Amino acid sequence: MVNLGGLARKLFGSSNERRVRSYQSRVKAIGALEESMKALSDTELAGKTAEFKTQLAEGKKLDDILVPAFAVAREASRRTLGLRPFDVQLIGAMILHENAIAEMKTGEGKTLVATLAVYLNALSGKGVHVVTVNDYLAKRDSTTMSKLYGFLGMTTGVIVHGISDEERRAAYACDITYATNNELGFDYLRDNMKYERGQMVQRGHNYAIVDEVDSILVDEARTPLIISGPLDDRSDLYNTIDAFIPLLSEEDYEIDEKQRSANFSEVGTEKLENLLREANLLKGESLYDVENVAIVHHINNALKAHKLFQKDKDYIVRNNEIVIIDEFTGRMMPGRRYSEGQHQALEAKEKVQIQPENQTLASITFQNYFRMYKKLAGMTGTAATEAEEFSNIYGLDVVEVPTNLPIKRIDEDDEVYRTFEEKFKAIIEEIKIANERNQPVLVGTTSIEKSELLADMLSKSGFKDFKVLNARYHEQEAYIVSQAGVPGAVTIATNMAGRGTDIQLGGNLEMRLEHELAGMEPGPEREQKEAAIRENVQALKQQALQAGGLYVIATERHESRRIDNQLRGRSGRQGDPGRSKFYLSLQDDLMRIFGSDRMDSMLQKLGLKEGEAIVHPWINKALERAQKKVEARNFDIRKNLLKYDDVLNDQRKVIFEQRLELMDATDVSGTIADMRHEVIETMVALHIPENAYVEQWDAKGLKQKVASTLNLDLPIEAWVAEEGIAEDDIMTRLMEAADKAAAEKAERFGPEIMAYVERSIVLQTIDNLWREHIVNLDHLRSVVGFRGYAQRDPLQEYKSEAFELFQALLANLRDAVTLQMSRVEIVREPQPTPMAPLPMQAHHMDPVTGQDEMALRDDGAAPAQERDPANPLSWGRVGRNEPCPCGSGKKYKHCHGSLEA
Known part of the structure; x- marks a missing residue:
């Protein structure tokens, strides 16, 4: 064809x-x-x-x-x-x-x-x-x-x-x-x-x-x-919810140990709704109303803590703490904690001290x-x-982009062995043969454990002169990688070690000059040493070229062809000769995906002896197909995650744009007045239903609401008793009274301080509600997947409920700003104190190791001895529950961390 x-x-x-x-x-x-x-x-x-x-x-x-x-x-x-x-x-x-x-x-x-x-x-x-x-x-x-x-x-x-x-x-x-x-x-x-x-x-x-x-x-x-930043103490909530679980019977929940999931039955849901209603924790009628997303999340965690997590198997209690046990090694992992409230649920179950939960303050995907x-x-x-x-x-x-010079590297067919041991023996023999002809060798492994295993086997076989790189690289590691092209060098590296550093045959001249001439003063001695290094690198390059260039040996195929190509591409730069070969075994992860059980029995029937390998271009093609499938699956996972994050991202853009507009505005009093009027309209509509008789108006309830929200004591009951009064009249009087109180406060504070206070309160309120909103969306995300069982699209459910939550955020913003503005008073010096930010921690989990790349980094709280009590700018980040650095003896959140006296 x-x-x-x-x-x-x-x-x-x-x-x-x-x-x-x-x-x-x-x-x-x-x-x-x-x-x-x-x-x-x-x-x-x-x-x-x-x-x-x-x-x-x-x-x-x-x-x-x-x-x-x-x-x-x-x-x-x-x-x-x-x-x-x-x-x-x-x-x-x-x-x-x-x-x-x-x-x-x-x-x-x-x-x-x-x-x-x-x-x-x-x-x-x-x-x-x-x-x-x-x-x-x-x-x-x-x-x-x-x-x-x-x-x-x-x-x-x-x-x-x-x-x-x-x-x-x-x-x-x-x-x-x-x-x-x-x-x-x-x-x-x-x-x-x-x-x-x-x-x-x-x-x-x-x-x-x-x-x-x-x-x-x-x-x-x-x-x-x-x-992230620490949340306020919520141990009471965890303890209250934990007390509900022992009251449930087996018909109230369903456990799936294989999937490690726990769900409540209809009977159990009804029972929980009654318990939550009694504890005043249920909003609305149903447990699954959008306002109860966080409560559902905590209840699910409590159920898992009691029914799925087993003491002395999944965790132990030591020194009044929950310590996780690694399911694979059986070792304790002190310092590690389950996320999203699960650890706190276990602490409540075991009646140990509940550590504060960290709250996501802000997040974004790359x-x-x-x-x-x-x-x-x-x-x-x-x-x-x-x-x-x-x-x-x-x-x-x-x-x-085409290469400047044609590629001369020889890419050999993969060698496939039956077991790990046979594969590693063959690799060690190949390293020794290449080393005897003085050829530089770069060995690529897919994990730290495998690089250490190979290094151990090399040492036991009598081979001593090699380097192992298995951490995320820094200057020292970059230098070692740069010299991996020296004749006879053997370098073992994990996937990403040393990227960004060029491996040149004979060694990287610039890196050697920088490394060996560091600290030397300019002069004849330095020039002489530099000339000697240049000459040495040139001689080493000729030796490496004669030995066949850099030999890249890979210990297995990665899930992604791209990572394999990265490793292979280390050899044969700028038209240099080179060689690459992949060594595989039927016990490798990718070979198991490929279906090695069938292949193993077939190879045994064909008489493949121990230590022998199968080599054929068909194997390479079949592995490439397997890799393509895995890549496509991983892409689908990332694309699906992004669809959910796009929902949050649209809302994030709106909030961040509003913040910028508020920061740039010289006067936000008009915005705050609009919020106040909308709050009043909602209050009146709630207590004075449309087309209702005066006798049906809830004057007492409205008076209480006005007092609690607007901080005003008004004769509302007397107004209602007036003949011919209409709800619009009530609303107008309320707005006039609230506007008058706001104007008097503005005059008392002065225009500059009032503008600062107004902007600060709106921004702080937005931030607090946005943080709660992020947590709610995280919780919604963790439970929305179950909607698929009801033949509903989880993503569409997430979009619609996230929109409802966002609308609730905006309504809460109006209420919270109006409430704070009606109560705020400045009792300190007229000059407002700069607001110190919350204590924050940055996190980015390494997708390969699962470790937090930022965990060991300090995040900028000023040392106590450097804090000047009279200068808030010297305080750095102050914990909300720390003593205030001004020396008042109060907690920071009740002193300079608050705008209220």
């Missing part, structure tokens, strides 16, 4: 090839300017930046000046960095400028490619963010590339963990800002918890280039960024954060396999 698609591609080229060809005319145009750029002095070349900015101000577009701007950046790069971007690097930069993803093989110089697109887009003056996977790379790249940007009159900033808000604000104000994805996301969340525009650090989301885009926008994006940028681009060595996800979620095309 004739392959028509293949014939057409041969004739016209693939869509990727056609797109790459479309850039050639501009590449030639840039090349044509090269000699004229070389002829310019440094001052003349740097002066081009001002010329370009003038042209943009006069109406030209960035595309109009792309060719001359790239020619200027290329020449500046040659002068400042000693690097002249190749033609394929110019193509990569054009792809980045067109907000797409440039897939460029390892060693093709992606960091340099970014500088061209960064320079062009920074000319607009709106800021460019270059996003890296860790602080080390952000610092390294900003330090190196700032030489180029500085030469061209551009400012460069870097955002890393631990710097102050002032330093962050200065870095974001630069033309170009290097930062990690975590820091950018957390700064956005923290900015939307500030109370004044001047306290915010970011200045918008204009253009971002994401380095290692597959790692950040796919792998890291599986878990959201979360900022998908929704990066979709805020007007223009987004990315670069990586491996993105093609995730092209559908990048297109669907971010609207990004993936364009494969």
Whole structure:
């Protein structure tokens, strides 16, 4: 059968090839300017930046000046960095400028490619963010590339963990800002918890280039960024609910141990509704009314605590604490806690002290954060396999950029063994053979445990000279990875270890110079040592080339082809020779998915002996199909999670936009008056039903409500007794009385303080209600899946109930602001105290290890000895229940942490 698609591609080229060809005319145009750029002095070349900015101000577009701007950046790069971007690097930069993803093989110089697109887009003056996977790379790249940007009159900033808000604000104000994805996301969340525009650090989301885009926008994006803070003590609620569970009988609930789920039957639900009503915890008629989402969540947790979690199997009680037992190892895990109130439910069950629950103050997924940028681009060595996800979620095309030199790496067929032991024995033998011919070897494992197992087996076999990298990398690890191309080097690394660092044959010269010349003063001795290092690296490179280049050995296939390609791509950079081979066993995770039981019996029938392997291209094809299935399933999971988060994201945008408008407003008294009037209208409608007789009016109830909400003692019963009175008259009198009280308070406070108090109260109330709303949506999300059993779409149910909850939030906002404004009094000095933010913790769970990447980081409370009682600005973050640093003896929340006296 004739392959028509293949014939057409041969004739016209693939869509990727056609797109790459479309850039050639501009590449030639840039090349044509090269000699004229070389002829310019440094001052003349740097002066081009001002010329370009003038042209943009006069109406030209960035595309109009792309060719001359790239020619200027290329020449500046040659002068400042000693690097002249190749033609394929110019193509990569054009792809980045067109907000797409440039897939460029390892060693093709992606960091340099970014500088061209960064320079062009920074000319607009709106800021460019270059996003890296860790602080080390952000610092390294900003330090190196700032030489180029500085030469061209551009400012460069870097955002890393631990710097102050002032330093962050200065870095974001630069033309170009290097930062990690975590820091950018957390700064956005923290900015939307500030109370004044001047306290915010970011200045918008204009253009971002994401380095290692597959790692950040796919792998890291599986878990959201979360900022949390402690909740007020709710131990009474947990204890009350816990007391209900022993009152239930077996017919009141259903337990599924396999799925580890527990649900109440209709009889049980009815019984619980009565118990909750007696305890005054039920809102509305039914337990499953939207207002009771949080209560349902807590009751489910209590039921699980009693019926699914077993003492001394799932947890133990030690030193008045619940300690989780790992279900796989049987070890205790002190310090680890079940989330979303489950741990507190167990503490209530065992009658130990209930620790405060952490509340999500703000959260966002990387998908929704990066979709805020007007223009987004990315670069990586491996993105093609995730092209559908990048297109669907971010609207990004993936364009494969050809290599500068042809790839000479030999990719061998996989070797499949029956057992782990046979596979690892074969790997160790292969490492020894490669080491004997002085060939550098990089061994890739899929987990820390497997890297340690292989290292242990290598040691026992008498092999001593090797390095093991299994943590998220930092400067020392990056240096070790950079020297993995030295002849005879054996480096064992987990999936992501060392990404962003180039493995060059003979070793990375720049890293060696930086490492070995650190602290040496300029002079003849330094120059002599530098020359010796250069000569040594060149000699080592020739040895490594003769030995066949870098040999990449993989200990198993990953779920994702992309991770396998990342590892393979470490070898054969810039036209170097290289080799790669995957060693598999039927006991590997992916082989089990592939159906290894059947294959195992078949191989035994065929007479496959111990230590022998099966090698065939068909195996590679079959594994690739299995990987595609797993990738598609994982993509569906991420897409489904995003659908739920999009609901929250729409509401988040509304709330954050309202906050910004309130911060920018000089006077919010009109907004507060509108809220007050709406509250009064609701009160009157509730106590004076439409078309009801005067005798049916609830004058007493209305008087009490007015007193509790508006803090006014009005003769409502006397008004109602007047002849011919109408409900509109009552409403008008209430509004006039409330407006008069507000005006008197404003006059008493003074216009400046009143404006500050009003804005602060509205912002604080929005924040408090928004936090409760996030918790309610989390709880709703955890129970809405059960609606599927009733043939209802959980996502649609979630959308409609989330909308109801949001409407309730807005109604509660009116009530809460009106209540606080009617009671607020300033008794302290007229100058208002700056509000210190809540104690906060940042969290991002590593999708692979499940560990919190931010857990060990300090979050900025000022040390007690550095706090000046007279200067609130020196206090940093103060816990709500801490003694107030002013020395009053009160808790902070009852003193400077509150606006009320």
